[in-house]
Amino acid sequence: xxxxxxxxxxxxxxxxxxxxxxxxxxxxxxxxxxxxxxxxxxxxxxxxxxxxxxxxxxxxxxxxxxxxxxxxxxxxxxxxxxxxxxxxxxxxxxxxxxxxxxxxxxxxxxxxxxxxxxxxxxxxxxxxxxxxxxxxxxxxxxxxxxxxxxxxxxxxxxxxxxxxxxx
Amino acid sequence: xxxxxxxxxxxxxxxxxxxxxxxxxxxxxxxxxxxxxxxxxxxxxxxxxxxxxxxxxxxxxxxxxxxxxxxxxxxxxxxxxxxxxxxxxxxxxxxxxxxxxxxx
Numbered sequence: 001x002x003x004x005x006x007x008x009x010x011x012x013x014x015x016x017x018x019x020x021x022x023x024x025x026x027x028x029x030x031x032x033x034x035x036x037x038x039x040x041x042x043x044x045x046x047x048x049x050x051x052x053x054x055x056x057x058x059x060x061x062x063x064x065x066x067x068x069x070x071x072x073x074x075x076x077x078x079x080x081x082x083x084x085x086x087x088x089x090x091x092x093x094x095x096x097x098x099x100x101x102x103x104x105x106x107x108x109x110x111x112x113x114x115x116x117x118x119x120x121x122x123x124x125x126x127x128x129x130x131x132x133x134x135x136x137x138x139x140x141x142x143x144x145x146x147x148x149x150x151x152x153x154x155x156x157x158x159x160x161x162x163x164x165x166x167x
Numbered sequence: 168x169x170x171x172x173x174x175x176x177x178x179x180x181x182x183x184x185x186x187x188x189x190x191x192x193x194x195x196x197x198x199x200x201x202x203x204x205x206x207x208x209x210x211x212x213x214x215x216x217x218x219x220x221x222x223x224x225x226x227x228x229x230x231x232x233x234x235x236x237x238x239x240x241x242x243x244x245x246x247x248x249x250x251x252x253x254x255x256x257x258x259x260x261x262x263x264x265x266x267x268x269x270x271x
Contacts, residue, residue, distance in 0.1 A: 012176035023187035094189030102182015151240035
């Protein structure tokens with residue numbers, strides 16, 4: 001067990017624990033705040049796994065933007081403050097499918113990797129990743145920019161019912 | 168570094184996301200569970216990038232960045248749909264959504 005292993009174990013435990021709270025808590029707002037903890041722990045995992053740029057992008061976009069959007073949605077749909085009982089539907093099939101998927105994948109990966117050891121590569125800094133994106137992945141990068149524009153326009157059109165209706 | 172630790176973490180996060188999507192009635196909570204699943208996939212990509220010596224180094228991290236961008240687009244459109252549903256029906260419970268035609 002090296003220091004990296006201990007950090008990975010601790011951050012992984014935090015991520016899974018707060019993820020469990022996200023899907024089981026009865027407070028809507030608290031689910032959003034536990035999601036912040038979970039995504040932050042995953043960003044810490046990225047840092048230990050030497051993916052610097054992805055970790056900071058995760059903090060900026062997920063913890064910054066996506067969670068704020070989700071909390072806006074909680075606010076705009078007049079979600080009840082405090083515990084509410086009607087958030088869940090009866091859950092045996094969900095437990096079966098979710099637990100089966102999670103534990104099945106975990107068993108598969110444990111069987112594939114056992115307790116092997118790998119040396120960490122060089123850090124994925126912004127310079128390296130930028131070089132890699134603009135050398136090998138330029139076309140997907142540009143397609144993604146079009147996708148973002150389409151999603152932006154689509155969100156505006158969906159949320160404005162007066163667009164596109166003929167009088 | 169033992170790669171099995173982040174891999175198992177990612178598998179458990181994905182299972183939690185699947186459970187949340189199937190269990191939750193509130194559409195906002197369903198979107199949160201989808202975010203958990205996308206994060207699990209990103210964690211798998213990053214871990215695979217650090218453990219497997221690929222022909223193109225850092226490809227897994229580039230893909231993780233792409234997935235983050237797609238997730239941002241997804242949550243934007245998804246929340247627009249949820250807000251529109253709330254405006255039409257005054258509910259965000261996904262099993263109250265009628266499957267016949269909605270008169271806007």
